Structures are given as structure tokens and as C-alpha cells.
Amino acid sequence: MLDTDLNLLWEKVKTEIQSQIARPTYDIFFEPTSIIACNDDTYIVYTENEISKNAIESHLAVLEEILSRLVQSSAHIKLVTDKTNFDPSLLEKKSHGKASTYDEKTLREKFNLNPNYTFDKFIIGKSNQLAHAASLSIAESMSKDLSCAKKFNPLFIYGGSGLGKTHLMHAVANHILKSKPDANVIYVTTEDFINEFIDCIRSTNTRDKIDSFKEKYRHVDILLIDDIQFLSDKEGTQEEFFHTFNTLYQSNKQIILTSDRPPHEIKKLEDRLLTRFKNGLTADIKPPDTETRIAILKNIAQFEGYDIPDEVLSFMADNINSSIRELEGSLLTLMTYANLNAVGVTIELAKDVLQSDIKVSPTKQITIEGIQNLVCQTYGVRFNDLIGKKRPQNIAFPRQIAMFLCRELTDFSLPKIGESFGGRDHSTILHGIEKIKDSISKDPALKANIAQLKSELRGEKK
Numbered sequence: 001m002l003d004t005d006l007n008l009l010w011e012k013v014k015t016e017i018q019s020q021i022a023r024p025t026y027d028i029f030f031e032p033t034s035i036i037a038c039n040d041d042t043y044i045v046y047t048e049n050e051i052s053k054n055a056i057e058s059h060l061a062v063l064e065e066i067l068s069r070l071v072q073s074s075a076h077i078k079l080v081t082d083k084t085n086f087d088p089s090l091l092e093k094k095s096h097g098k099a100s101t102y103d104e105k106t107l108r109e110k111f112n113l114n115p116n117y118t119f120d121k122f123i124i125g126k127s128n129q130l131a132h133a134a135s136l137s138i139a140e141s142m143s144k145d146l147s148c149a150k151k152f153n154p155l156f157i158y159g160g161s162g163l164g165k166t167h168l169m170h171a172v173a174n175h176i177l178k179s180k181p182d183a184n185v186i187y188v189t190t191e192d193f194i195n196e197f198i199d200c201i202r203s204t205n206t207r208d209k210i211d212s213f214k215e216k217y218r219h220v221d222i223l224l225i226d227d228i229q230f231l232s233d234k235e236g237t238q239e240e241f242f243h244t245f246n247t248l249y250q251s252n253k254q255i256i257l258t259s260d261r262p263p264h265e266i267k268k269l270e271d272r273l274l275t276r277f278k279n280g281l282t283a284d285i286k287p288p289d290t291e292t293r294i295a296i297l298k299n300i301a302q303f304e305g306y307d308i309p310d311e312v313l314s315f316m317a318d319n320i321n322s323s324i325r326e327l328e329g330s331l332l333t334l335m336t337y338a339n340l341n342a343v344g345v346t347i348e349l350a351k352d353v354l355q356s357d358i359k360v361s362p363t364k365q366i367t368i369e370g371i372q373n374l375v376c377q378t379y380g381v382r383f384n385d386l387i388g389k390k391r392p393q394n395i396a397f398p399r400q401i402a403m404f405l406c407r408e409l410t411d412f413s414l415p416k417i418g419e420s421f422g423g424r425d426h427s428t429i430l431h432g433i434e435k436i437k438d439s440i441s442k443d444p445a446l447k448a449n450i451a452q453l454k455s456e457l458r459g460e461k462k
Contacts, residue, residue: 125292
């Protein structure tokens with residue numbers, strides 16, 4: 001492969017990984033990297049120093065998965081910090097005997113799993129208790145009997161990006177494979193599932209390809225599919241997945257799905273699939289509370305060997321609350337800066353290093369009443385009218401905006417929000433939220449107005 005081809009290939013890898021990690025982490029560690037050599041399935045990737053190398057190694061499984069997909073064959077990455085004097089034996093083709101039944105190489109290559117995603121590395125809090133308990137129950141049951149998937153089937157986990165959905169799925173598979181190394185486990189993203197099915201349809205040997213596809217997905221012990229919301233509006237793939245789902249379900253084979261939203265909020269999803277998704281257990285994962293964020297940071301610090309004062313961890317937990325991925329990225333950024341500049345880690349340093357790259361959250365508490373009052377002030381609506389029964393457009397639309405903001409910025413349930421808007425039914429609240437979502441997608445001015453309202457409610461500097 002020519003150098004230009006290698007460079008282009010690696011840029012594609014970096015583009016994909018950029019969307020999965022915190023921006024500061026990408027800029028510091030991943031952007032400067034490059035492929036400097038390759039031989040067969042081994043790629044030598046240069047990184048600037050040992051700190052960067054250690055940071056990248058924690059994402060190695062993901063990088064190898066992306067690279068393997070792009071080159072359409074198994075790919076392995078070796079990290080080096082010297083462009084000219086790296087060990088040439090890294091490129092030597094090795095003859096391997098039979099792989100161990102359960103090791104990191106097998107997990108990454110055969111099962112597409114991250115060996116670091118285990119239950120003991122998952123921090124439990126109020127925001128994820130149900131999802132964790134259900135996942136662990138499935139893992140322990142199937143470790144004893146692969147055909148006992150009856151209690152939580154399917155398991156549907158939903159929540160925002162970077163909160164641990166994929167971690168739990170991989171943890172289930174990793175746990176089962178330790179006891180049942182011969183288990184037939186498939187982890188796949190919905191995007192890859194769709195693309196694989198499309199390739200079958202487009203093939204010159206369509207029937208054989210589809211038969212092979214069915215054989216692959218309908219004879220597994222556990223099927224794990226990430227980001228199932230991307231099945232939306234994919235009628236052909238929905239049809240195929242429906243039959244795959246039924247076959248596995250009727251055979252007592254476990255199905256675990258993740259999404260960024262609950263089943264009923266996935267648009268253009270066939271009713272028969274929606275019914276089946278809701279037939280098992282649906283568990284949400286919310287952003288972690290302060291105590292959980294502290295525990296997560298302590299766990300990362302311990303794993304990476306960081307010596308960080310408790311007050312710094314508490315400061316970060318209090319002020320960075322978007323996702324676990326952002327927490328990890330900000331901690332890594334802070335420690336890298338401290339190590340490179342040989343300075344101690346203090347709250348002052350954290351404030352200085354993180355303020356320009358990480359959105360720092362306010363200490364201001366957001367309440368339903370606070371949202372209602374700001375919307376009333378902004379749109380010139382009386383509070384009693386906002387929560388009352390009047391339905392003219394100049395009142396109904398601000399009311400729906402307030403409902404939308406309550407859903408976006410608080411952890412209150414739809415019934416609770418409805419109660420605060422004059423005792424409205426949760427379906428009415430959901431309708432109002434969906435209407436604003438649709439309006440935002442079509443109206444840039446409204447999108448900007450709502451962004452401004454969010455900023456004011458969060459207490460962010462203008």
C-alpha cells in the first residue's frame with residue numbers, strides 16, 4: 001500500500017474515532033498520530049510520547065474495529081513513539097497456533113468486543129441501577145444455561161451518548177464467554193447490520209448471500225445490537241430483523257438492544273417491532289448524579305494510576321455532567337497537561353485547563369417552575385395562562401416550548417411534567433415535545449431561541 005493510501009486510510013479512522021471521544025482527548029492524543037508502516041494485517045502507528053501511547057491504548061479495540069472494517073479484513077495496530085527506530089519484529093508475520101478460548105485477541109477479532117468493558121469496571125448509581133441489574137442477571141443466568149433467556153427478553157437499554165449502554169452490552173457478553181467460551185455471540189451496530197443486509201441484496205448471488213446472512217444471525221445464543229433507532233425508515237431491513245428477532249425469541253435466545261430513546265419515540269418503526277421491543281424489559285440510563293460521577297472519576301484515576309486530590313475530583317464531578325465519556329476525556333486532558341508541565345494537580349489548574357475545552361456546568365438548579373417563569377417572561381404569557389386550559393396559538397406554543405425544556409433539562413417524568421402544567425396527560429406532554437422537536441428541525445430562528453433559553457436556565461455566561 002502506498003504511503004498516500006496509508007495516510008488516507010488513517011485519516012478515515014481518525015474521522016470515525018473523533019465522533020466517539022471528547023474533543024480535547026482527540027486533539028491532544030489522536031490528531032498527531034499517523035501510520036508509518038504496515039505488513040499484512042499489522043499497522044504501525046506513530047504517537048508522540050508514552051503518555052499519548054497509554055491514552056490511545058485504552059481505545060485500541062475501537063481503533064482496530066474501525067480499521068478492520070475499512071480494509072475489510074482483520075487489522076492489528078502496534079503503537080510506537082519513534083518513527084525510525086521501532087522494533088522491526090513488530091512487522092514480522094507470525095504463525096499462531098490455536099487461539100485461546102477466551103483472551104483479548106479473541107474478544108476483539110472474533111466477537112468485536114472490548115475486553116475492558118466488564119461489570120467490575122462499571123460504576124453503579126441511581127441513574128443506571130435497573131439497566132445494570134438486568135444486564136448482570138442475564139449474564140449470570142446465561143453463564144449457567146445458554147437457553148434460559150426468558151425473564152428479560154428482549155432487554156432494551158436507552159439513554160444519551162456516552163452513558164454506558166455499550167459498556168453494559170459488552171459486559172454481558174464478556175461475562176458469558178468466560179463460562180461459555182463456545183457460546184455463539186454477535187455484537188453489531190445497527191448501521192453495520194443494515195449495510196450487511198444491503199450488501200446481500202446487491203450481490204450477484206443474492207439468494208446465497210441472504211441465506212448466509214440468515215444463518216449467521218438466526219443461530220446465535222445472544223444477539224447484541226447497538227443504536228437500534230437507526231432502523232427507523234429502513235423498511236426492508238426492518239422486515240428482515242423482525243424475522244430474525246422472532247426466530248431467536250422463540251428459541252429462547254437472548255436479545256439486547258440499545259437506543260438513544262425509548263421504543264415508542266423511534267419514528268417510522270413498524271408496530272410489530274415496537275410491540276416486541278416493549279414485550280421485554282425497558283431500562284433507561286440517565287446522566288450520572290454527582291456521587292456517581294465522583295466514583296467514576298476515582299475508578300478511572302485508580303485504573304490509570306493517577307494521583308489526584310479528592311477535592312479536584314469533587315470539583316470536576318460538580319461541574320462536568322454531560323456524559324461519562326466527557327468525564328474521562330476531561331480527566332485525561334488534565335493529567336496530560338499536569339504531566340507534560342510537571343505541575344501539581346489543583347482545583348485552580350483544573351479550572352484553567354478545562355474551561356476552554358469542556359463545557360462547565362453551573363451549580364444552578366433547574367426547576368419546572370423556573371422554566372415556566374422564564375418562558376412566560378420571554379413570550380409575554382401569564383403564568384396562569386401557561387398552565388391553564390386556554391389554547392390560542394400565542395399561549396399553546398410557549399406552553400409546548402416550556403414542556404420541551406422541562407423534558408430536556410430535568411429528570412422529571414412525563415406524568416410529573418403534566419402535573420405541573422395543569423394536570424395534563426403524559427400523552428399531551430409528549431405531543432407538545434414532539435411538535436417542538438419538529439419545529440426546531442425546520443426553523444433555525446426557533447432553534448436559536450431555545451438554545452438561548454437553555455443557556456439562561458443553566459446560568460451560563462452570555
